[in-house]
Amino acid sequence: MVLAACQPQVVTKTVEVEKVVTQEVVVTKEVQVEKAVPTETIVFWSTENQPARAERTQKIIDRFTEQTGIGVELVLVDENAIDSLMAANQAAGTMPDVVFFPLDFAATWYAQGVLDADAATAAVQDLDPSTFSEGALSMVSTGDGKYMAVPSDGWGQLLIYRKDLFDQLGLEPPTDFDKIMAAAQALKDAGYIGIMAGTDPGQVFTQQCFEHFALANGVQLTDAEGNVTLDTPQMVEALDFYTTLMRDYGPGDTATYWLQARASYFAGEAGMVVWSPFILDEMAGLRDSVLPNCPECADDIAYLAKNSGVVPAFSGPSGGPAQYGQVSYMGITTGANAEAAKQFVEFWLTDGYLDWVGVAAEGKFPMRRGTPDEPNKFLEGWGNLEVGVDRRAPLSDFYSADVLSTIIEGANNFDRWGFAQGQGELVGAIYSELPVPQVIADIIEGNMTAEEGATELQAMVEEIQAGLSSGE
Structure with a gap:
């Protein structure tokens, strides 16, 4: 066309x-x-289905239609139902032209013939691959120079720490395993919980937290051929470190999950917490249902925001800096009006981009840094976007330029188990069955050693993988 x-x-x-x-x-x-009458219409599925976010999305769509004459039908879908909906629409021949979706579905959808890698790659090339986060592109690489989808936005897990307490105790920022352990011990000795992170055996939060530490120590789920690689010295080291850290310097509760982790940090009880950047606006006191209540917060509700440091990527003794990241993409389907869909995606990541990440800036970090002419355009614009629920203000009102630049720099290190090796389906099964959180809880409770845990996980994940291969 x-x-x-x-x-x-x-x-x-x-x-x-x-x-x-x-x-x-x-x-x-x-x-x-009168307004331009669309000469053709494409369908766009979005998982940003909250009313306020949907309203902002529609405004961006309206601008696209005004500029191009291409109509866009916005369809809001639940992230938990999007996979089954896509399967049903693929069978019926009614797939959307463009879909906004999380990384978790990329490999599976590509293998099933849902995603058009040629169209996505053409869009990436038009926009210039060098303007995107390397990690976000690598996780959807087909292995032959193409990309399954176009990186849109994402969030990277953060290790957040009380900079004021670290300064008082003479501690270095927790950028590696040794410094994290030393800080946790010093904080506990000073009467604080050293660190809050996931230990609940039934929570994805525990998987996310540990995976961050495992990646930092060079642990991958599989090798390039798809062989499970969890029974390794690096994995034993990561399991031993994480379980020792949480058992000796955590809250002493083996069922810690995201709600407790945030609550303890907000109450001023913990000196470190592992959490997503969705905590940033809450630490600034912009959400009434989740207000910080530390002793210092009585005089300044944004005290924690002003006195916290962040470490996006840290490293273990056997690995380099790594950050757990959840990235979302704009995918063009194989049933799409490819030219119109590509034009829409390219508009979305240029003229409409800051408005799009501004839908929820604290959790929508731009995976496209800028343009060839303005390499940092979108990164700089992101820092000035308003966040919050009951009140809205830019992150830069509460967080220093150093904190924001640290978050920005971390985006290049986004990583996840399995996706770069094409094991998205296996990752999905692991997140469903949660063998890793179960083993972590067993080690903390003294039911097995780290060595036994690594061996057990190797066997459990191989069994899950075999079940997927046989269609069970």
Whole structure:
């Protein structure tokens, strides 16, 4: 399809308007220009289904239609149902043209013929691959120079720490395993919980927290051929470190999950916490249902925001800096009007981009840093976007330039188990069955050693993988 032939059709009409001037009726003619009538329409599925976010999304769509004449039907879908909905629509031949979706589905959808890698790669090339986060692109690489989808936005897990307490205790920022352990011990000795992170055997939060530490120590779920690689010295080291850290310097509760972790940090009880950046606006006191209540917060509700440091990527003794990241993508389906869909995606990541990440800036970090002419355009713009629920303000009102730049720099280290090796389906099964949190709880409770835990996980994940291969 040649898009040059798809320009907006401008429709005019003549309207008779009566105006009364000094008791005389004067009939004049005014020409009113109606909105452009779309010459074609594409369908866009989005998981940003909260009303306020949907309203902002529609405004961006309206701008695209005004500029191009291409109509867009916005369909809001639940992230938990999107996979089954896509399967049903693929079978019926009614897939959307463009879909906004989390990384978890990329490999599976590509293998099932849902995603058009040629169209996505063409969009990435048009926008310039060097303007994107390397990690976000690598996680959807097909292995032959193409990309399954176009990186949109994401969030990277953070190790957040009380900078004021670290300064008082003479502690270095917790950028590696040794410094994390030393800080946790010193904080506990000073009467605080050293660190809050996941230990609940039934929570994905525990998987997310530990995976961050495992990646930092060079642990991967599989090798390039898909062989499970969890029974390794690096994994034993990561399991031993994490379980010792949480058992000796955590809250002493083996069922810690995200709600307790945030609550302890907000109450001023813990000196470190592992959490997503969705905590940033809450630490600033912009959400009434989750307000910080530390002793210092009584005089300044944003005290924690102003006195916390962040470490996005840290490293273990056997690995380099790594950060657990959840990335979302714009995918063009194999049933799409490919040219119109590509034009929509390219608009979304240029003219509409800051408005898009501004839908929920604290958790929508731009995976496209800027343009070839302005390499940091979107990163700099992100720092000035407003966040919050009951009140809205830019993150830069509460967090220093150093904190924001640290978060920005961390985006290049986003990593996840399995995706770069094409094991998205296995990752999904592991997140469903949660063998890792179960083993972590067993080690903390003294039911097995770290060595036994690594061996057990190797066997459990191999069994899950075999079940997927046999269709069980």
